[in-house]
Amino acid sequence: MEIFEQWWIYLLIGVIFLYVLAQSIVALYKAVRQAKKLGYTPKQIKTVITSSSIFSIAPSVAILISLIILSKVFGPWIAGLRLGTLGAVTYELPAAINVIEGAFGADINGILSSEMIVTALWVMTLGCLPPLLIVPLFYKKISKKFDSIKEKNTDWKDILMDSLFLGMISAFIGYVVAPITNDAGETYVSILAIVVLLSAAILIVILGLLSNKKGFKWLKNYALPLSMVLAMALAILYFGWGLR
Amino acid sequence: MKNKYMETIHKEGKIWMLGALFLFLSLPIIISIVTGVWPPLNYFLVGFFATAAIFWPVTTIEVFTFSPMIGSASYLAFVTGNLSSMKVPAAINAQNALGIEKGSEDAEVISMIAVASSSITTTLIIIIGILLLDPLTPILESTALSPAFDNILPALFGALGVAFISKRWKLSIIPLVFMLIFFAFVPGSGGLVGIMVPVGVILTVSCAYIFHKKGWI
Numbered sequence: 115m116e117i118f119e120q121w122w123i124y125l126l127i128g129v130i131f132l133y134v135l136a137q138s139i140v141a142l143y144k145a146v147r148q149a150k151k152l153g154y155t156p157k158q159i160k161t162v163i164t165s166s167s168i169f170s171i172a173p174s175v176a177i178l179i180s181l182i183i184l185s186k187v188f189g190p191w192i193a194g195l196r197l198g199t200l201g202a203v204t205y206e207l208p209a210a211i212n213v214i215e216g217a218f219g220a221d222i223n224g225i226l227s228s229e230m231i232v233t234a235l236w237v238m239t240l241g242c243l244p245p246l247l248i249v250p251l252f253y254k255k256i257s258k259k260f261d262s263i264k265e266k267n268t269d270w271k272d273i274l275m276d277s278l279f280l281g282m283i284s285a286f287i288g289y290v291v292a293p294i295t296n297d298a299g300e301t302y303v304s305i306l307a308i309v310v311l312l313s314a315a316i317l318i319v320i321l322g323l324l325s326n327k328k329g330f331k332w333l334k335n336y337a338l339p340l341s342m343v344l345a346m347a348l349a350i351l352y353f354g355w356g357l358r
Numbered sequence: 359m360k361n362k363y364m365e366t367i368h369k370e371g372k373i374w375m376l377g378a379l380f381l382f383l384s385l386p387i388i389i390s391i392v393t394g395v396w397p398p399l400n401y402f403l404v405g406f407f408a409t410a411a412i413f414w415p416v417t418t419i420e421v422f423t424f425s426p427m428i429g430s431a432s433y434l435a436f437v438t439g440n441l442s443s444m445k446v447p448a449a450i451n452a453q454n455a456l457g458i459e460k461g462s463e464d465a466e467v468i469s470m471i472a473v474a475s476s477s478i479t480t481t482l483i484i485i486i487g488i489l490l491l492d493p494l495t496p497i498l499e500s501t502a503l504s505p506a507f508d509n510i511l512p513a514l515f516g517a518l519g520v521a522f523i524s525k526r527w528k529l530s531i532i533p534l535v536f537m538l539i540f541f542a543f544v545p546g547s548g549g550l551v552g553i554m555v556p557v558g559v560i561l562t563v564s565c566a567y568i569f570h571k572k573g574w575i
Binding site: 190197237275 | 547
């Protein structure tokens with residue numbers, strides 16, 4: 115890992131982080147300007163920014179847990195860059211294991227040579243390239259094709275958009291009942307995860323009903339992040355009660 | 359108005375993404391040039407093919423799955439990553455909160471604001487996390503907090519699911535039952551959620567098409 119603890123690597127990664135931040139800020143600025151032209155009030159726009167930022171805090175903190183795992187191999191800077199941009203630990207870790215354990219036959223938790231770590235970095239970088247090529251080269255064509263489908267039938271457009279989101283949501287709801295294996299090697303379905311999912315659903319209904327009351331209108335924009343964080347807090351409580 | 363904005367977004371989005379691609383690629387290239395440590399070809403190929411065989415198709419399908427949901431915000435979301443757990447839910451939440459018609463020009467613009475805000479937050483938190491990793495490690499790895507962080511996805515999709523399932527409950531039944539059976543009974547299904555998202559989308563859109571044609575929805 116010492117190979118990655120060099121000032122010029124920190125500088126390079128700092129430049130990449132700044133680039134990603136600059137892209138986000140420019141995109142935000144232009145979208146805000148366009149939203150104003152479309153008639154959205156500064157208050158509405160501010161609410162979208164605040165709500166999206168608050169919502170992103172908990173999942174971002176969860177990424178830091180993955181950062182701890184991945185930084186044992188690559189150091190915090192490269193691990194942070196990989197996890198904060200293109201990748202996720204579900205991709206980065208298998209890619210690193212494919213190289214270090216699959217190709218080199220070494221233990222990822224053992225002593226690693228510079229060659230192993232550099233090879234893993236190359237594979238992680240090249241292993242998730244497709245979106246960075248497909249989106250700039252073909253997204254405009256994809257969106258035009260999709261627009262033409264939507265324009266033919268407005269009823270169908272609404273159903274199509276909802277079904278796209280429902281497809282994603284159904285996969286993640288199903289995922290909650292996937293058996294998991296703990297450190298002791300026991301495989302079980304997490305009742306805790308199912309109860310947390312149901313708690314989040316009940317919480318958002320309650321917050322939704324509350325937001326219809328006078329003085330609680332503001333809740334409408336924050337119902338999702340609040341429900342999520344409250345359900346996560348309840349997970350600690352349920353765990354304390356013995357749910358697994 | 360939309361066309362001018364969209365044309366600019368397409369044009370600049372391409373440049374930003376290709377710039378990001380160049381920077382991401384430059385990291386291993388510069389490290390190898392400066393340190394003189396290059397990946398041995400035989401080891402590299404074994405690791406690369408094992409990785410690309412799974413992740414190239416998965417990430418390619420992700421583009422076709424998520425880009426219709428978030429529109430032109432794809433130019434930013436596919437650079438900053440974490441689409442299913444953050445960028446797409448942030449966009450959906452913003453659209454629902456403002457009651458915007460999905461797939462409209464307003465949805466494109468509001469999604470971009472949500473995705474950009476989410477990206478800035480994540481990037482800043484990760485930079486802070488890198489700088490403060492040592493003091494933060496015992497907190498993040500504490501057993502007291504682990505039930506909360508282990509259950510982010512159930513907490514997120516439990517809340518997010520309510521709006522869509524209640525709106526399209528007839529359409530929800532088949533994909534939900536299919537996914538619950540698949541994940542409960544297929545061994546190792548927990549590692550397949552990334553692949554099952556596009557499967558869920560194709561299944562739901564197919565059901566929606568049939569239901570719509572038959573006049574059931």
